[in-house]
Amino acid sequence: MLIYILRRIASAVSVVIVTLVASFGLFFVAPTDPAGTICGQRCTPERHADISASLNLDQPVAQQVGEYLKGLAVGRTYHSGGLTIECDAPCLGYSYTLGQPVTKLIGQALPVTVSIVLGGAVVYLIAGILAGIIAARRRGTYLDRLMVGTSLGINAVPYFVVALLVSLYATFLPHAGYHPLLENPFTWAAGLLAAWLTLGLANSASYTRYARASMIETLGEDYIRTARAKGISERRVVYRHGLRAAITPIATIFGLDLAFQLTGAIFTEAMFGLPGLGVLTLRAFNQYDLPVLMGGVLVGSVVLVVMNLLVDILYTILDPRVRLG
Amino acid sequence: MTEPQLLPTPGRRPETVSRARRVAGDRTEGQSYLEVKDLTVSFPTADGLVGAVQGLSYSLPLGRTLAVVGESGSGKSVSSMAIMGLHDPRSTRMTGSITVGGEEIVGMTPTELRKRRGANAAMIFQDPQSSLHPYFTVGDQIIEAYRAHHRVSKRVARDRAVDMLGRVGIPNPRRRLDDYPHQFSGGMRQRAMIAMALVNDPKLLIADEPTTALDVTVQAQILDLIMELQQDFGSAVLFITHDLGVVAEIADDVLVMYGGRGVEYGRAESILGQPLHPYTWGLLESIPAVSGEPARLHPIPGTPPSLLALPSGCSFHPRCEFAGRVPGAACSVDLPDLVSRTEDTTRTSRCHLADPAGIFATDILPRLP
Numbered sequence: 180m181l182i183y184i185l186r187r188i189a190s191a192v193s194v195v196i197v198t199l200v201a202s203f204g205l206f207f208v209a210p211t212d213p214a215g216t217i218c219g220q221r222c223t224p225e226r227h228a229d230i231s232a233s234l235n236l237d238q239p240v241a242q243q244v245g246e247y248l249k250g251l252a253v254g255r256t257y258h259s260g261g262l263t264i265e266c267d268a269p270c271l272g273y274s275y276t277l278g279q280p281v282t283k284l285i286g287q288a289l290p291v292t293v294s295i296v297l298g299g300a301v302v303y304l305i306a307g308i309l310a311g312i313i314a315a316r317r318r319g320t321y322l323d324r325l326m327v328g329t330s331l332g333i334n335a336v337p338y339f340v341v342a343l344l345v346s347l348y349a350t351f352l353p354h355a356g357y358h359p360l361l362e363n364p365f366t367w368a369a370g371l372l373a374a375w376l377t378l379g380l381a382n383s384a385s386y387t388r389y390a391r392a393s394m395i396e397t398l399g400e401d402y403i404r405t406a407r408a409k410g411i412s413e414r415r416v417v418y419r420h421g422l423r424a425a426i427t428p429i430a431t432i433f434g435l436d437l438a439f440q441l442t443g444a445i446f447t448e449a450m451f452g453l454p455g456l457g458v459l460t461l462r463a464f465n466q467y468d469l470p471v472l473m474g475g476v477l478v479g480s481v482v483l484v485v486m487n488l489l490v491d492i493l494y495t496i497l498d499p500r501v502r503l504g
Numbered sequence: 505m506t507e508p509q510l511l512p513t514p515g516r517r518p519e520t521v522s523r524a525r526r527v528a529g530d531r532t533e534g535q536s537y538l539e540v541k542d543l544t545v546s547f548p549t550a551d552g553l554v555g556a557v558q559g560l561s562y563s564l565p566l567g568r569t570l571a572v573v574g575e576s577g578s579g580k581s582v583s584s585m586a587i588m589g590l591h592d593p594r595s596t597r598m599t600g601s602i603t604v605g606g607e608e609i610v611g612m613t614p615t616e617l618r619k620r621r622g623a624n625a626a627m628i629f630q631d632p633q634s635s636l637h638p639y640f641t642v643g644d645q646i647i648e649a650y651r652a653h654h655r656v657s658k659r660v661a662r663d664r665a666v667d668m669l670g671r672v673g674i675p676n677p678r679r680r681l682d683d684y685p686h687q688f689s690g691g692m693r694q695r696a697m698i699a700m701a702l703v704n705d706p707k708l709l710i711a712d713e714p715t716t717a718l719d720v721t722v723q724a725q726i727l728d729l730i731m732e733l734q735q736d737f738g739s740a741v742l743f744i745t746h747d748l749g750v751v752a753e754i755a756d757d758v759l760v761m762y763g764g765r766g767v768e769y770g771r772a773e774s775i776l777g778q779p780l781h782p783y784t785w786g787l788l789e790s791i792p793a794v795s796g797e798p799a800r801l802h803p804i805p806g807t808p809p810s811l812l813a814l815p816s817g818c819s820f821h822p823r824c825e826f827a828g829r830v831p832g833a834a835c836s837v838d839l840p841d842l843v844s845r846t847e848d849t850t851r852t853s854r855c856h857l858a859d860p861a862g863i864f865a866t867d868i869l870p871r872l873p
Contacts, residue, residue, distance in 0.1 A: 401634035408588055408629075409649040409700070410622035413614075423639050499684045500638055 180495070187491065191484040198480040203244055206469050207236065216467045217275075233257065233275060234469060247272070247473075271477065272470025274463075281474035284459060289478070291357045292455035294367070295374045295447055296440040300433070302379025303386050308422075308429065310383065311390020316417060318395055326387060333384035342450040345377045352376070355451035374451045378444065382436070389432055393425040400424070427497045434490030441486070442479035536563035537707055537740045538587065538625075543600035543610075545579070545586050553597075554811045556582040558764045560600075561842075564757070566707060569734065569741040571755035571772065573748065573787065577808045579764040580744045584710045586610075587742070588627050589617035604708060623653040625708040626701035631717040632693035636685040642669070642696045643681030650703045668699035672729060691722035695729065702733060709734070710742045715750065727754055748791055752776055760784050763809045763819035766842055770851025780845060780853040780860040782824045785868045802871060818856065826863060830856040 207213065214230040215222060231237045235246055249255060250270035257264040257273050264280075266273055271281035314326040333341070346355075353369035360367040397403065398421050406420040407413075445457030456475065463471035495501050545557040557579040564570045572580045585591055587602055589609055602609040604624050609617070629635040637645060646665040647658065654661070662681070669677035672695040685693055694714060701709060711730060715723040731754055734741050743754060751758055751772060758775045760768040760783060768781040779785055786804035806823035809815055821827045821835035834840075834856045842854040846861070857863060 401629060401631060402637040404590065405629060405635045405645075405697075405700075406637065407590055408621060408627045409652050410618050410620070411648060411652045412618065420637055420640075424637070498639065500686045 184488075184492070187488050191488055194484050195477070195480050199247075199477055200244060202473060202476045203247065204240075206473060207234075207240070207243060213467065213469055217469075230275075271474035274468050274471045276466050276468045277471070281470045284471060285456065285474050285478055288454060288456045288459040290359070291453050292441060292444060292448065292457065294357070294360065294371055295378065295444050295453060295455060296437065298368075298371055298375040299378025299382065299440075299444075299447070300437060302375050303382035304433065306379060307383035307386025308390040308426075310387040311392075312394050312417065312422065314387065314391045315394035315398060323391075327391070330384040330387045333381065338381050339446050339450065341381045342377045342446060345373055345380070346450060349373060349376065355453065357453050357455075371453070374444075374447050374453060377450070378440075378447050386429070386433075389429050390425065393428050394421060397421050397425040427494070430493055430497060431490055434486050434493070438483045438486035441482045442475075535565060537566045537605055538564040538742065539601070539603045540583070540587070541601040543583060543586065543602060544598065545582050545591065546597045547595060548597065549812075552812050555814070556764055556811055557586070560761075560764075560766055562757075562759050562766065562769060564708075564740045564742060566740050567734070567738050568756045569731075569743055569754055570757045570759060571743045571745055571751040572759045572761060573745060573751060574761035575746060575808050577763075577811060578761040579811075580761050581712055582764075583761075584627070584712055584742060584744055587708075587710060588625055589614075589621055590627075619653075622649055622701075622706070623704045624706055625710060626704065626706040627710040627712060628694070628697050628701050628714045630713040632690065632697045633685070633717065635697060636693055638685060641682050641684055642688065643683075646681075646696070646700045646703055649700050653704045664703060665699070668703050669696065672696070672699045672702075672733070673725075674699075690718050691725060694718060694722075694726050698726075698729065698733070702737065705737060706739060708740045708742065710744070712744045713746070714743075716745075716747075723750075730754070746787075748776065748787055760787070763814050764811060765819065765854065767820065767855070768851075768853040769842065770848070770853075774848060774851055778861060778864060780851075780864070781820075781855050782826050782857070782860075783820050785864065786823075789868070789871060791873075818854070826857060826867075829863070830858075 214227050214234065214236055217230055218227050228237075235243050238246070246255060250266060250268070250272070252268055254268035254270050255266050257266060264273055266280050266282075269282055271285065273280050274284060277284060310326055310330075314323045317323045345352075352373045355373045356370040358366040358370050394417075398417070402424075403416060403420055406416045442456065444455060445461055447453070448455040448458045449461075456478070460472065460475035462468070463475065540563070541561050543557055543560040544555070547554045547556060560579070560583055562570065572584070574580050582591075586598060587604065587609065589612065591598065593614065598610050600610060604620070607620070607624075609620075612620075636642070640648075643662065643665050646668060647661040650656070650661045650664050651658075656664075666677045666681055669681060674680055674692055674695055680688075685696070688696060697714075709730075714730070715726050718726060727750065730741065730743075733739075741754075743750075745751060755772040758768075758770065758772045759766050760775070760781060762783050768775060768779065768784050775784065776788075779788060783804070786802075789802035790804060792801055804823055805825075809819050809822075815822050815836070817834070817836040817838055818824070818827075818840055824835065827835040838856070840854045840856050842852045844850075844852050845855075853860070
């Protein structure tokens with residue numbers, strides 16, 4: 180088990196490094212002129228050179244990557260237009276448009292996104308799985324059809340419409356905004372409630388169908404008949420024997436969904452004015468803020484790789500037949 | 505390590521058995537523990553009513569083994585599931601009567617059924633690989649079965665589970681209790697299933713083709729184990745199978761089913777020695793000979809009937825090679841009754857043939873290996 184995890188971590192690190200180098204190549208080495216794009220139309224050669232120097236674009240590529248990695252490990256110093264900027268490790272670069280180190284920007288945005296996504300996940304997991312179980316147990320009845328129909332309906336509506344409906348009609352909800360959890364948990368939760376509901380409502384539709392399908396399959400298994408033959412209560416049959424087995428495939432989908440959402444719940448953040456990772460990278464994209472984009476890509480790849488690893492480890496806990504090695 | 509004193513010694517009932525069961529057990533001592541009378545089980549479907557079991561009757565006293573034999577779809581599993589109360593009442597229609605230990609099962613509420621399930625009657629299934637929950641330890645599953653019917657602490661239930669595992673021949677049971685089913689071999693899994701079924705000391709054990717999914721060498725061990733435990737526990741065993749070799753080995757009585765009906769019923773030795781129904785002849789002929797001259801197999805021609813629309817008259821007549829020997833069109837018009845056709849009144853068969861014993865002697869016996 181330990182060897183497996185170490186091996187997986189080693190492969191995870193290599194995936195992140197490949198992503199880093201590839202995106203580095205894409206942004207900095209490709210035959211584009213990032214300095215020119217940033218500089219704009221009325222660009223003087225001096226200003227162009229200055230921007231190139233501040234982004235280290237005047238150096239050989241290998242050295243640029245080396246500097247970047249060195250920054251991650253021990254920090255680095257930037258020189259721009261006579262200014263000297265210290266960037267402490269782990270340094271992901273410096274955003275000149277925002278005048279802030281990228282590490283600090285991501286450090287501020289990540290907790291927002293994590294709060295939104297995890298809170299929303301609690302909502303859609305509970306609502307979706309419960310609804311799925313109810314539909315599965317009443318398979319073929321009107322209630323089942325109603326629930327499947329509703330879930331398909333919600334899925335058919337674009338996500339931003341769901342968000343719009345929540346913000347228009349759920350006016351009784353507290354005003355959306357981000358307040359750090361550690362300052363005051365109540366204002367933190369109040370400010371995120373609308374976002375949680377939106378994310379939860381939209382995703383619970385899919386999870387209802389995953390849970391329903393998985394539960395129907397499980398309830399048809401021989402070991403469920405064995406459990407019934409023991410004379411235990413039907414509730415125990417469904418929630419202990421059934422759910423225990425039905426949850427495993429749902430956990431896999433959830434791990435990947437979560438990883439995707441953590442790299443930026445752009446719609447939710449933008450609709451409710453929450454300064455998360457999605458909004459940060461979107462702004463960086465529009466302004467061609469290369470260091471922030473690089474940082475976003477790097478954090479995203481780390482999140483994905485880590486979530487994949489967690490799902491695999493979770494599998495060994497959920498299914499005793501899976502032995503890692 | 506001290507051996508916990510929880511096992512019932514043969515003939516003595518353990519202290520933990522509930523009062524209701526003790527009363528029920530005493531009342532039926534010596535007479536039939538399981539009585540099935542005119543049982544009909546059908547499932548309404550979009551295509552019509554599927555009559556899985558029709559007018560089935562038999563009885564089974566404690567200490568005896570009844571083998572129910574028939575092809576797939578003959579109704580043998582459906583009738584045993586009905587005895588366990590395992591059919592979903594929303595999608596099943598049931599008439600007639602099933603009494604287990606004197607209590608009527610048909611028409612019982614789901615809660616009443618649940619309380620008796622696993623306590624009075626327990627069941628072993630065909631494939632232990634899929635019948636044990638893969639995510640719980642073997643011990644967990646046995647303990648759960650015991651605590652479903654006994655208000656005891658986990659520790660007491662655990663000791664009981666260790667005892668049961670030891671009793672079904674699993675070595676080092678205290679350690680193996682915490683293994684998952686996938687860590688057991690096929691035969692051990694079926695042993696664990698048997699331990700789970702017998703943990704509440706049920707008076708009726710239903711074994712639904714318990715050896716079909718196992719290796720031949722393991723099959724014999726499991727059969728021996730079931731017979732041995734039946735002696736110890738003094739229970740009635742309903743053994744569902746399509747293997748006449750197994751029947752010869754373990755059964756006291758035999759019920760042959762075809763198309764949801766009983767077609768032949770009686771003592772095992774008389775049914776295997778001189779079967780009186782053409783369907784039973786067909787079953788005997790389709791057993792491959794292991795020794796002697798290699799011979800052609802004689803499968804029963806045709807396919808099992810659709811339970812949505814059974815053939816008129818005797819359901820077996822379209823596949824019966826002797827239907828022509830019955831005068832007129834009786835076979836395709838009248839359903840024969842299941843009645844005694846010999847001096848032996850305990851054996852019955854459902855066939856219009858005037859002299860089945862004679863036909864068996866002249867036509868069938870020479871063909872058998």
